[in-house]
Amino acid sequence: MSAVPDIAGALGWARERIEQMDARVxxxxxxxxxxxxLVAWPEQRLxxxxxxxFQHMVERRVAGEPVAYLIGxxxxxxxxxxxxxxxxxPRPDTELLVELALAHFxxxxxxxxLDMGTGSGALAITLALELDAADVTALDRSREALWVAMANAARLGASVSFVQSDWFGSLGEERFQLIVANPPYIAAADPHLEEGDLRFEPRSALAAGASGLDDLAEIVGRSPQHLESGGWLFVEHGYDQAFAVRGLLADAGFASIASWKDLAGIERVSGGRWLGRG
Structure with missing residues (x-):
């Protein structure tokens, strides 16, 4: 297409290359x-x-780059x-962690x-805004991720403390009533890491060892040192990892262990209550 098109023409051109919803976004x-x-003035020329x-973004989307990164x-x-x-x-599945936090607290x-591996800060910021008088700490090992999270907190008016830490490494003896985490949980050799949007996301936020359980095991195993008696841990995990994560929770001494399903009916989050050492 050589001439600059109107809205209808631009969408028609894009729909030959990418999905209609992506084209509209x-x-x-x-x-x-x-x-x-887009609906009211389809004849309006760009x-x-x-x-x-628009052409540049469509071509990047054709190459597989996620829409979220393209529009920021x-x-x-x-x-x-x-x-x-x-x-x-951020994924809709992770909203289940918010729902569980609200239901319990x-x-x-x-x-x-405490939000472990905060990334964009979506989970920590949402909890700070949805839970009255909550004192929220968010950590991530990536300084670049923390810059994104801090900017989001400032823009959305959320009070969150941010810490650069490799999991619990920089927390000293701090304790919390609630720990949530959406850690890496994909096996390092999983072929899906080389497909679709995942190719463009930070590998360190996706993969965790041969089985995908390395970071989950560390978080579950060390959380008792940072939970108040009666506190809860909720972790997101892969579609086939609920049984293994419940085992990790049991081995670490948690009570009231359970898994919760996402909107697709998949056990997506598991957690338990820490009652202290007997």
Missing amino acids: LLRHALACPASR SDAEWAA EREFYGRSFSVTPAVLI SAQPRLRV
């Missing part, structure tokens, strides 16, 4: 407009700059979070919460 971003404009920007944001629990290739793209005052 990218065009909205290129035009800096709401979705209603400017040269808008057309060039992703929605999580009804809020828009900035994302860059330094952080994992929504009425508890002076709650101390």
Whole structure:
């Protein structure tokens, strides 16, 4: 297509290359407009700059680059979070961690919460905004990820303390009533890591050893040192790891161990309550 098209023409061109929903999201971003404009004025012609920007994003999407990285944001629990290739793209499945936290702690005052491997900060920031008077700490080993998370917290008005730490390494003897984590849990040799959007996300936020359980084992095994008596640990894991994670929780001495299903009916989060050493 040589001439600069109108909105309808641009979408038609893009739909020959990428999915329709992706095309609409990218065009909205290129035009800096709401979705209603694409419907109301399909005959409106793009400017040269808008057309060039849209073509460039579509070609990057054809190459597999995630839409969230192309537009620089992703929605999580009804809020828009900035994302860059330094952080994992927030997934709807992770919202289950928020729901479990709210179900167990929504009425508890002076709650101390720890988010392990915060990435974009989506989970920590959401908990800080949804739980009244919660004192939320978020850690990540990546300084670049923490910059993204801190910017999101400032933009969304969330009070969160950020710590650069390799899991519990920099926490000293701090204890919490709630620990949540969405750690890496894909096996290092899993072929899916070389497919689709995963190719563009930080490998350190995805893969964890030969079975994918290395980081989960460390988090579960060391959480008792950082949980108050009666506190809870909830961890997200892979679709086929619930049984193994429940075993890790049992070995670490947790009580009330359970797994919870995501919207697809898959056991996506497991957790337990720490009652102290008997």
